[in-house]
Amino acid sequence: MPIIATGLNGEGGGVEHDGHGLLMAHESSWVNPNRNPDLSRDEIEQRLLSTYGAKQMIWAPGLWDKDITDYHIDGLVRFTGPSRVLINLPTDPYTKDPFYLAAPETHDI
Numbered sequence: 001m002p003i004i005a006t007g008l009n010g011e012g013g014g015v016e017h018d019g020h021g022l023l024m025a026h027e028s029s030w031v032n033p034n035r036n037p038d039l040s041r042d043e044i045e046q047r048l049l050s051t052y053g054a055k056q057m058i059w060a061p062g063l064w065d066k067d068i069t070d071y072h073i074d075g076l077v078r079f080t081g082p083s084r085v086l087i088n089l090p091t092d093p094y095t096k097d098p099f100y101l102a103a104p105e106t107h108d109i
Contacts, residue, residue: 006047009035013072015048018079021055023048026062026106028070035070060106066098076103 014029025048031041039047045057062071069075077087087107094100 004051006051008039008044008047008051011069011072013069013074015052016073016077016079016085017052017054018082018084020082021053022058022079022083023052023054023056024058024060024073024077024079024085026071026073027059028062028064029072032064032070058109060109061102062106063098063102071099071102073106076106 008030010030015023015025017023027041030036030044030048031039036044041059045059049055049057060073062073064070075088077085080086087103089103089107090100
């Protein structure tokens, strides 16, 4: 299997792909000085789209500095088919939890 050099620093859990041209990620996991300090969101997006062979990217803000992954998207959302996601939204609101607050924002986007 060939290795494709993207020039990006990130982890597999930081991006979700529906297998039909759609990617989803939290900005906090990619557009972050601790991973890709010299790249803009647009540059990162183009590299991800090209590498995955995708056509569209959905970005949500995520959370910075709350866990080691800066809130990987796969901890909240998984594609279950083309353009269809399963999202883990809490049923019992706890407004002091930053992850709870970021989940509905990701859902709305």
